[in-house]
Amino acid sequence: MVELQLLRSLFDGELPAAVFFDLDGTLVDSVPDLTQAVDAMLVAMDFAAAGENKVRGWVGNGALKLVERAMVDARGSVPTDECLSRAHQVFLECYGAGGHDQSRLYAGVTACLEALRVHQIPLAIITNKPGQFTPRVLEKLKIDEYFDLVLSGDTFTQKKPDPLPLVRAAEMLSVNLSDCLMVGDSRNDIDAAKNAGIRSTCVTYGYNYGEPVSELAANATVDSLEELI
Known part of the structure; x- marks a missing residue:
């Protein structure tokens, strides 16, 4: 069984109670x-x-x-x-x-999701993407089965960088918010984590409107989601 050393280093040797993933630019190149x-x-x-x-x-x-x-x-x-x-x-x-036929998973995504599932860590999608598209993209790319919860940009009145979706995700998964991790590619994701008072990890390959991700001050930065495992 994989050890998830990077995740454990973020949580004082323990594993997160849940992991929240952004979608576009983090899991999927859309x-x-x-x-x-x-x-x-x-x-x-x-x-x-x-x-x-x-x-x-x-x-x-x-x-x-x-x-x-x-x-x-x-x-x-x-x-x-x-x-x-x-x-x-x-x-x-x-x-x-359009059918989302050209969207692709980034390298390392499936391996990461599979490893987290092996460790029975609840997973959620928290995206600003409209809800009419989010499930279709997940199903098209065959990763919908990994997620216990899917929250889109119009699920609530507030979206990232507001902390509300993250707060509600923890409530809906029945876990302590402070024990959760947000994984994303942009300021919206990292600021949402900061606003919610939780740890964050930023990927380097996504969309951040030209701003270097090093300036976001995430708790960890990775070039591939495989680094989480």
Whole structure:
């Protein structure tokens, strides 16, 4: 049985009571599918497609912020609320129709999830992704079975970096919040952990809107989730 040494080092030799995972940029590289949806939205609104390089730099703060960044880039100015609302709706329709066929798990994800399951550590998804998409992505990539709880960006009135989803996750899993770990790729994830008063681990390969993850001051930083095991 694997020893999970890094996890034990974060919890004074013990294992966490539960591990909370972000989704996009942490478990899943969803940028190709997001790019397809963003470009389709832009074209539908008579703008040029942005392309994957730009979209990859815009991801990390939820769908609405992604759309806003795309519209600012296309227009050269901040869109009106009405324009942004329309663009957001078009994006959601395009993303929903895409099938998530281009999204892929990062290397090391399955091995990490399997090791945590062997140790019977409860696992939760806490993502800012809209709830209409989260289960479909997990099922498409065949990792839904690993998670005891899935909380999306619209599950509650507040989302990361607000601590509420993390607090509620601990309550719903019947574990002590202070004994939980948040694993993510962006400031939203690490700040949510700090705001909840729990430990965090940040991956280096995800989406953080161009900000070095070293500046986030997570309790640990890893290049692959396999380092957790």
